[in-house]
Amino acid sequence: MLAVLFEQKGNTGIATINRPKANQLSHEVFEDFSAILDRVESDDSVRVLVITGAGEKIFCAGADLSQGFGNFTPVEFLKRGQDLFNRIEAFPKPVIAALNGHAFGGGCELALACHIRFIKNGARIGLTETNLGIIPGYGGTMRMPRLIGWTKALEYMLMGREIEAERAYELGLVNRVCREGKTLEDAMETAAGLAERPPLAIKAILKLMNTSYRSDVDEHLLVERTELASLFGTKDAAEGITAFIQKRKPVFKGE
Secondary structure (H helix, E strand, C coil): CCCEEEEEECCEEEEEECCCCCCCECHHHHHHHHHHHHHHHHCCCCCEEEEEECCCCEEECCECHHHCCCCCCHHHHHHHHHHHHHHHHCCCCCEEEEECCEEECHHHHHHHHCCEEEEECCCEEECCHHHHCCCCCCCHHHHHHHHHCHHHHHHHHHHCCCEEHHHHHHHCCCCEEECCCCHHHHHHHHHHHHHCCCHHHHHHHHHHHHHHCCCCHHHHHHHHHHHHHHHCCCHHHHHHHHHHHHCCCCCCCCC
C-alpha cells in the first residue's frame, strides 16, 4: 500500500498522506512524496499540487517515532525531511496544503513548507515538539517566525501550544478557514484558478518569494528583473497583453 496516494483532476495533482490513523511521516512517506514531486514537476499537464491527508480528523500528526531511524543516523533522517520540505517550498508550481484535520509537529512543518494553507474549521495546528522533550526538526523553527513573527512563534514553540484554526488565520499562519468537509473542495477551487494563470510567471514569482529571505536586496532585485525580462519574450506574455487590449480572457499555455 502506498503511503502517499496520487491522482490528477484536470490540471491539479492531489497527494494524499495515507497512513491511518494519524497520517504520520515515515521513510515511505518521504519516498512517495519525492516520487510525486518528480512526476508533477516533469508533467506540464499538472499545474498545481494539493497535499492533504486521508480521513477527516488528522492532516498529519508528525513523524512516526515508533519506527526509529532505520539505517539512518538521527541527523541523516532529519536531513531527508528537511531536504523534502525545502524542495516543496522551492517547488516551481504552486503547492496548497488542504488541512482536513489537525497538523502537529512535522505535520505542521509540512504545511508551513507549502505555498498556501487552508484549514478545516475546528482543526488545530502547531509545533508541539517540546511536549515530547524535543524540538522541530524539519525547518519549523525557520518558517513559523517568517510567517507570524519572531515573538509569537517563539511563544508557541516554547509552550508547544496547539493553535485553533481561527487564531491561525488571524496570525497569518493559514490563508483560509474552511467549513467542515469543504477544505479539499476549497483548495481544489483555488487550484483550478491558479491552473489558469500563466505558468511561467507563476514559476518566476515562486522563485522570487523563495529567494527573498535568502538574499540581500540587490541580489533579489537582480533576479526579479532577470526573470521579468525573460518573460517579456514568451508567448504567454504576448497572449496576456493582447487579451488585455482585446478585452478578453487570456489562455496561457506555459510557452
